Amino acid sequence: MPGTLHAGLDFGTTNSTIALCAPGGAPRLLPVEGEHLTIPSALFFSLEDGGxxxxRKAVFEYVDGAEGRFMRALKSVLGSSLMKETxxxxxxxxxxxxxxxxFLQHLRERLEAAGEGPEAVVLGRxxxxxxxxxxxDARAEGELAEAARATGFRHIEFQYEPVAAALYYERQVTAEKLALVVDIGGGTSDFSVVRLSPERARTLDRRSDILSFTGVHVGGTDFDRLLNIASMQPLFGLGSMTADGKRAMPVWYFNDMATWHRVNTLYTPKIARDIAGLKKEAAEPEKLARYEHLLAHRSGHRLAGAVETAKIALTDESETEIRLAEPGLSLAAPVTRAEFEAATVELVARIGGAIEAALAQAGVPADAIETVILTGGGAQVPxxxxxxxxxxxxxxxxxxxxxxxxxxGLGIDAARRFA
Structure with missing residues (x-):
């Protein structure tokens, strides 16, 4: 129907968006939280008011110290064994x-508040x-589709996220180009070699123009995790020994405390007992006492947020501090960009390897790429x-x-598919 708006939904590890687009028209992002066009992919269940x-409201409640359960990076759980658990x-x-x-229900409600209640949607993946x-991987797509279906969407299609980014960029292309799309998201990095042109932009089926697509499960939260492990977790006991010098503290407690979607799994009586026992054996019990604070005050995500803030600062600065200050605990650890890059060199290498794989899969040399399209917050990391x-x-x-x-780009794709 002329004038009908079609919806594309980008459920991201860190942030999410909804776009609306009419057939042949320009896409626009729908405000999804007040006037904001993006929304942090976060939930907070308050034990104080039951809300x-x-x-952003979820982040504020958690950072403000409200008692409750904070959930973030839920996309990272798709396809994992955690999806089977409660x-x-x-x-x-x-x-x-x-x-x-x-979380998706909130986005659906934003659509309905704007006077749109489409039964069809293109989801990014x-x-x-x-x-x-x-x-x-197939199970993860099915799980996301089922979650969207439960909110009222009946016709669900998927589009690869780097392809969607290419569709959006293509609107400004005036001549045919061979492009590499580099999409560094919160939880994954995706790469696609795509032919772009004004003529091709009018074609619904673009499969022949997508010469390759590769991806790795590396994203912004992985950079946060390794920076956290390298710079902050030693302050909580990582790498420290028992008093008799015979054993190091078990590593997994600290790895999980540095991993966005694992933090909440640590807030159990058993983990609290484990850490209390380790503190009694530790050569540096004061470090384990700090870990106990993180558990008792559910401060793991506040720590992760402080690490993320420092990571972002290192985009423009050569050094900064990771600071966590709250009643009962105040820490500040200096960190340089060189130290951050040393801690994350393996992640960067995997990204480089996936780019090489995209070129090889497309059968094109590097000098054939005329445009590199960078998108995603992680692409800002130098x-x-x-x-x-x-x-x-x-x-x-x-x-x-x-x-x-x-x-x-998902909005553009939806308008073409569903018109």
Missing amino acids: TYVG TAVGRQRMTFQELIGR PVRFVDEDDAA AVRLAATARFPGAEIAQSDAFGSVGL
Whole structure:
């Protein structure tokens, strides 16, 4: 129907968007939290007032110290064994599928508040939800589709996120180009070699123009995790020994405390007992006492947020501090960009390897790439940007909308599919 708006939904690890687009028209992002066009992919279940908070309100309630359960990076759970488990949320237990559905329901309500209630939607998906496990990857897509279906969507299509970013960028192309799309999201990194042109933009079926797509389960939260492990977790006991010098503290407690979607699994009586026992044996019990504070005050995500803030600061600065200050605990750890890059060199190498794989799959040399399209918040990290562009000294580097281009491209795709 002429004038009908079609919806594309980008459910991201860190942020999410919805775009609306009419056939042949320009896409626009729908405000999803007040006037904001993006919303943090976060939930907070308050034990104080029984309310459920979404997005920035969820982050505020948690950081402000309200008693409750904070959930973030839920997309990272798709396809994993955690999807089969339930977790305590307030006075009830919910599956992670229900939690993802609760967040998607908020986005559906934003559509309805804007006078739109489409039954069809194009959802973005990474090239790989799960590396090297096709069954788990397919299961992840099915889980996301089921969560969206529970909110009222009846016709659900998927588009690869780097392809969606290319569709949005293509609107400004005046001649045919061969482009590499580099999409570094919160939980995954995706790469696609695509033919773009004004003529091709009018074609619905673009499969022949997508020469390759590769992806790795590496994203912004992985950079946060390794920076946290390298710079902060030693202050909580990582690498410390027992008093008799015979054993090091078990590593997994600290790895999980540094991993966004694992933090909530630590808030159990058993983990509290484990850490209390380790503190009695520790050569540096004061460090384990800090870990006890994180558990008792559910401060793990506040620590992760402080690490993320420092990571962002290192985009423009050569050094900064990671600071966590709250009643009962005050820490500040200096960190340099060089230290951050040393801690994350393996992640950058995996991104570089996936770019090489995209070129090989497309059967094109690096000098054939005329444009590199960068999108996603992780593309701002200097070492990542260098890894993404160094192979292409003669290419135009196009910095697309870091948080909106995928959603806008999904809107364009929806208008073409559903018109």
